[in-house]
Amino acid sequence: MPDAWMRIGWAGAVAVVAFALFLVAERVLRRTLRRLGRRSPLPAELAEHASRPLRWLGAVLILRATVVLALPAGTWRDVIAHTAILALIATAAWLFGAVLVAAEQTTLSKLRVDVRDNRHARRVQTQITLLRRVTVAAVAVLALAAMLMTFPAARTAGTSLLASAGVIGAVAALAAQSLLGNVFAGLQIAFSDAIRLDDVVIVEGEWGRVEDITLTYLVVHIWDDRRLVIPTSQFMSKPFENWTRRDAALLGTVELDVDWTTPVPDMRDELTAILAATDLWDGRVSVLQVTDAVNTLVRVRALVSAVDAPTLWDLRCLVRERLVEWVRARHPYALPHVRTERLAPVLAARDGGDGAGGQDYTGLFGGSPDGRARERAFNGPPEP
Incomplete structure (x- = not known):
């Protein structure tokens, strides 16, 4: 028994030294990658993202070797060794x-x-x-499957599931229809260039x-800082406008909308001067x-162009404001008016008198013989 504890102690000391050297x-590798990153961004990114999972992977490897070499055969060694294998698979997937x-x-x-044509x-x-x-999702699924296959019961269950893979596949496809969609x-979205x-x-x-696109949903940053989260399948199944x-x-x-007297x-x-x-x-x-x-109004439309949507919005507001100021300051008579007139004096003046000697326009179909005949047909003979 003392020899076993001595072997464990020596193995632990060797593991500590090995981990320190690792x-x-x-650290030397990370500094080297950062120096190389001054010329190329890939080494710098590797030094930034891969250093932590690499340290954990080295620690798990040293722990696994120490457990196998130092601990005596038994239940505790098998449990710790199996846990180290699971951690090894997880850290390897993390590093990848x-x-x-x-x-x-x-x-x-x-x-x-950050350029205009991007x-x-x-x-x-x-x-x-x-x-x-x-x-990354595929790596996570494969790592989880590899971890499950380290259990003997899971391997036996996997063999049984393969025998009925058709039924299981149909049930899984039906259950995950929305997710797969x-x-x-x-x-x-990624390969159609629709958005x-x-x-x-x-x-x-x-x-x-469009602020973010994932495999299952899409995030739209609304102009008032709200976020609209839409499932990708719903987004692609309905019409939408893409301005860019x-x-x-x-x-x-x-x-x-201005008056008829507006000098167009x-x-x-x-408008040319404003633009x-x-x-x-x-x-x-x-x-x-x-x-x-x-x-009573005339509708005038100004059509303008801009490099992008935010600039176009500001341009439209500017043109609208300047045209309103121009009409109000330079041509106030062109502001919208509502007119009411009496028609009888106008007709009398046109017919040369008070309207009695001219043609009668007050009837339903006018004062012509044909008009009076149509009026009698609709209204009946005049009352005695």
Whole structure:
């Protein structure tokens, strides 16, 4: 018995020394990667994300070797050794996931999404992010399966399940139909280029930017700082507006209801002057047209363009404000008016008198012989 304790003590001391040497080697490796990271981002990302799981992996390996070599055969050694195997699988999966994250961050760091024409960069960013999440999820599932297969009972159950894999697969597919639908919709988003991160969209009647895309849901940052979370399958099954799919530049309208006396050519010149004096306009489109003229008002529409949706919103507000100021200050008579007139004096003046000698327009169908005949047909003969 003293020999066994002495062997355990020596094994523990050797394990401590080995782990200390491993930490020194890991520290040297991390510093080397950081120095190399000055030239390439991948070593720096590996040093940032993989150092912690690497330390845990080394500790588990040394613990596993110590338990197998030092402890005598028995129940406690088997339990500790099996626990070390489970920890070894988990830390190895953690390290692999960290490497994937480092590779993702390295690729994303080379993409320029802070430029105006960043459509391709945002597309690649969306695809890489979703692929990394799919890969990490697959690694986690495989690690969990490997951990379960270390149990003899689980291996026996797995053999029995394989015999009825068809039934189990059908039941699992039916139970996970919604989840699988969202996962496939997420993959469709990644590779169809229908939507990307930071796209400007209108969905469910809300205007916002795509903030995050996962395998199961999508987050839209609404303009008033709310977050709209939508399942990916629901998002892809309903129509939505994508304002930045091909190009961020947009057209916008400003409509004003003014009086019929409004000088439209002068207003068109004023619109040109407003756009020329601001940096919000991209110089593509500047149009002012009368789009409607009914009742007492004339509707004037100004069509303008800008480089993106936020700039277009500010430009539309600016044009609307300046045109309203221009009408009020320069042409106050063009403000909307409601007119009421008596028709009888106008008709009498046109017919040259008080209306008695001219044609009678007061009847239902006018004062012509045909009109009087139609009136008698509808109203009957005049009363005696």
